[in-house]
Amino acid sequence: MASWWTIWIRTAPAPLLAGLAVAVGLALLAGLGALVAWRRAARLERRLRVWLDGPLDSPLKEALDQSLRQGAELQDLREQLERYQRRGQHTLSRFGLVRYNAFPDSAAELSFSLALLTEGGDGLVLTGLWGRDEVRVYAKEVAQEHSRHVLTPEERQAIALAMSRRLP
16 A cells, blocks of 8 residues: 555656755755854854863953953943033033123223023023122023023123133
8 A cells, every 4th residue: 555655756746846855955955054053163162161261361361351341441431421421411611701881981891791501501691780889790590592581682692602602
């Protein structure tokens, strides 16, 4: 009595049998390639273990250890730089000073408006008005180059000047 396998082989078309033979051959070659790759990886792993468990004064091992230490130090420096950059966004780093005569009878431009701002235009404007009998100083909060208080033309000029220059 013939098995289903022998009946199928006898009745299958020749191109199908040829394709099956090619597929089986390719599968065997792929399996052989995988076996060779696995053996090479195992051999490399053994060599690496011998090298890592070898003498502690190996120059290559020292270079690897140094490289790993430097990588960790570099990562620490990157994190520190990012912290400083975030902190720098909130530091007063821009300034603008405008001197002027606040009153018609004064001279020497002793009145001033000083804007001290962050990179984003937040900070304050100090204004000192000098007169013959008194000096008055005003401070106004600035957020994104604007204030909720009415700004004088000199204060607006100080803010514009501050956004165009940085503290040294």
